[in-house]
Amino acid sequence: MQIIKKIAVFFVLFLLVFSCAISDQSKSYKNGVVVSAHYLASEVGNEILQKGGNAFDAAVAVQFALAVVYPRAGNIAGGGFALIRTSKGEYNSLDFREVAPRAAFEQMYCDREGNVNSDWSQKGHLAVGVPGTVDGMVKLHEKYGSMKWEALLVPAIKLARNGVVLSELEANKLNDYRDQISAQNKNKSNNPYVRERPFREGDTLSNLALARSLLAIKTKGRNGFYEGETANLIVSEMEKYGGIINAKDLQDYQAIWRKPLIGEYREHKIVSMPPPSSGGIALLQLLKGAEMHKMNEWSFGSFEHIHLMVELERRVYADRATWLGDPDFYPIPVDRLVDGEYLENRFATIEMDEKSNSQDVKAGSVAVIESFETTHFSIADQEGNAVAITTTLNGNYGSKVVVEGGGFFLNNEMDDFSCKPGVPNQFGLVGGEANAIKPKKRMLSSMTPTIVEKNGTLFMVLGSPGGSTIITSVFQNIINRIDFEMNPQQSVDAPRVHSQWLPDEVYAESKALSPEVKGKLEEVGHVIKIQSKIGMMANIFVSESGAYIGIADTERHADSRVAGY
Numbered sequence: 001m002q003i004i005k006k007i008a009v010f011f012v013l014f015l016l017v018f019s020c021a022i023s024d025q026s027k028s029y030k031n032g033v034v035v036s037a038h039y040l041a042s043e044v045g046n047e048i049l050q051k052g053g054n055a056f057d058a059a060v061a062v063q064f065a066l067a068v069v070y071p072r073a074g075n076i077a078g079g080g081f082a083l084i085r086t087s088k089g090e091y092n093s094l095d096f097r098e099v100a101p102r103a104a105f106e107q108m109y110c111d112r113e114g115n116v117n118s119d120w121s122q123k124g125h126l127a128v129g130v131p132g133t134v135d136g137m138v139k140l141h142e143k144y145g146s147m148k149w150e151a152l153l154v155p156a157i158k159l160a161r162n163g164v165v166l167s168e169l170e171a172n173k174l175n176d177y178r179d180q181i182s183a184q185n186k187n188k189s190n191n192p193y194v195r196e197r198p199f200r201e202g203d204t205l206s207n208l209a210l211a212r213s214l215l216a217i218k219t220k221g222r223n224g225f226y227e228g229e230t231a232n233l234i235v236s237e238m239e240k241y242g243g244i245i246n247a248k249d250l251q252d253y254q255a256i257w258r259k260p261l262i263g264e265y266r267e268h269k270i271v272s273m274p275p276p277s278s279g280g281i282a283l284l285q286l287l288k289g290a291e292m293h294k295m296n297e298w299s300f301g302s303f304e305h306i307h308l309m310v311e312l313e314r315r316v317y318a319d320r321a322t323w324l325g326d327p328d329f330y331p332i333p334v335d336r337l338v339d340g341e342y343l344e345n346r347f348a349t350i351e352m353d354e355k356s357n358s359q360d361v362k363a364g365s366v367a368v369i370e371s372f373e374t375t376h377f378s379i380a381d382q383e384g385n386a387v388a389i390t391t392t393l394n395g396n397y398g399s400k401v402v403v404e405g406g407g408f409f410l411n412n413e414m415d416d417f418s419c420k421p422g423v424p425n426q427f428g429l430v431g432g433e434a435n436a437i438k439p440k441k442r443m444l445s446s447m448t449p450t451i452v453e454k455n456g457t458l459f460m461v462l463g464s465p466g467g468s469t470i471i472t473s474v475f476q477n478i479i480n481r482i483d484f485e486m487n488p489q490q491s492v493d494a495p496r497v498h499s500q501w502l503p504d505e506v507y508a509e510s511k512a513l514s515p516e517v518k519g520k521l522e523e524v525g526h527v528i529k530i531q532s533k534i535g536m537m538a539n540i541f542v543s544e545s546g547a548y549i550g551i552a553d554t555e556r557h558a559d560s561r562v563a564g565y
């Protein structure tokens with residue numbers, strides 16, 4: 001048995017080392033680095049750094065560039081979270097999550113029989129939360145930026161005006177969503193995202209309406225979006241097509257500075273996003289469990305490694321569903337949830353040779369998503385400032401609604417609320433009172449921008465898209481580096497596994513489980529589902545000499561790129 005185990009572990013490590021060897025692109029940069037899901041956005045950020053901008057200037061420019069070059073997740077009408085570390089070692093976090101419109105109410109996505117209609121929460125005008133991105137970028141720049149605001153919008157405006165040459169990935173994605181986008185934009189001509197013939201790699205996609213919207217933001221800052229022409233365009237969309245966001249909703253939107261969550265993991269400082277993201281709490285809980293059950297004593301890919309992760313995740317996602325939501329609306333017991341004693345008790349029931357059962361609650365029938373509809377980017381600069389931003393429209397191209405005359409997609413973030421207790425959302429996540437819909441409330445998120453420090457110096461900047469799998473992807477990248485002592489490239493390339501309490505299943509990338517480990521997991525009762533991809537990292541690691549090593553997850557998303565100098 002021991003020999004079979006050794007062969008199985010060898011098999012996983014061989015696959016890992018082999019795949020790293022063919023994709024090894026790690027290169028270090030002394031001065032600054034940007035890692036994002038699109039090469040043009042990474043280049044924009046790198047240019048800002050080289051012109052003397054700091055990481056926060058570059059982040060603003062990258063956020064707006066992504067709205068043009070990566071419209072399925074990059075956005076001006078979505079939201080996100082920024083985790084910040086200044087060169088002085090101070091931390092901060094910015095919540096620019098969308099909020100529910102004032103006219104929203106708890107049962108708004110239920111039909112007469114009380115059943116949730118997920119089409120209403122996921123598609124079209126009713127699915128849209130009041131966007132937070134523009135106010136977020138303005139606040140980030142006001143507090144930490146060093147360059148002129150206007151200069152940070154110029155690259156995105158140019159890209160929108162001159163057009164972006166489509167990669168194969170982006171052309172295919174637009175084609176895949178063509179019918180859904182057409183369905184939500186019936187009466188519109190000039191929709192740049194729908195053409196008569198399918199998009200092809202190499203086509204140029206320009207968007208003059210988006211260039212104008214960006215120009216308004218460049219000249220008027222927040223008022224260029226939440227007031228005036230662009231705001232009117234959004235409100236008229238809503239009035240014409242059954243949405244509920246009004247002018248006051250837009251005027252009232254405010255991004256919020258929040259105290260980041262700080263924890264420890266095996267002599268590393270872990271800094272992550274507090275509620276309304278569930279990411280930071282869940283990550284600290286998982287790490288506590290990994291420390292308690294001595295994750296570092298198991299080998300990567302072994303039965304014990306996978307079983308332990310799944311058992312931890314089952315408990316952590318159950319807490320998420322019960323306790324987490326917008327802290328301004330629901331008293332979240334944050335201290336208790338990350339308290340050592342509480343977690344010791346919670347994780348003490350884990351048996352290493354037995355699967356525990358998720359509670360008998362109606363399980364979600366939705367499989368874990370394999371496409372990347374959110375986007376994460378990480379930036380570090382010459383002075384040692386670092387920023388991790390995860391931003392999203394929620395689904396691919398959000399609600400699929402393109403604002404007529406504005407040229408941009410609106411989010412469908414309302415689906416991140418728990419529309420009805422126990423009924424899963426598009427990620428199979430369930431929730432209850434803590435995440436129920438209320439006017440002006442923020443919907444719970446899994447986005448987990450995170451920064452890790454070792455001995456007082458920057459160690460990792462990381463994050464990922466992937467809905468509910470974001471948290472576990474971030475977790476695995478940290479333990480890959482710290483417990484399994486992988487190098488930066490390996491820790492990103494390593495195959496990933498995910499579980500989330502409900503559905504009571506284990507999702508694994510095809511290379512993650514050797515036949516022997518898969519067999520043993522099934523023997524103790526785990527239900528394994530193979531997924532083509534879990535998460536898409538955009539990480540920065542700091543070498544011992546202090547150089548930045550950017551790692552884009554190109555194995556999982558070919559357009560991702562590192563740019564640095």
Ligand code: DON
Pocket residue numbers: 369371372373374392393394395413416444445446447465466467468470
């Ligand atoms: O905030 C959240 O947790 C979700 N709206 C994230 C969506 C997402 O990651 C989709 N992408 N893959």
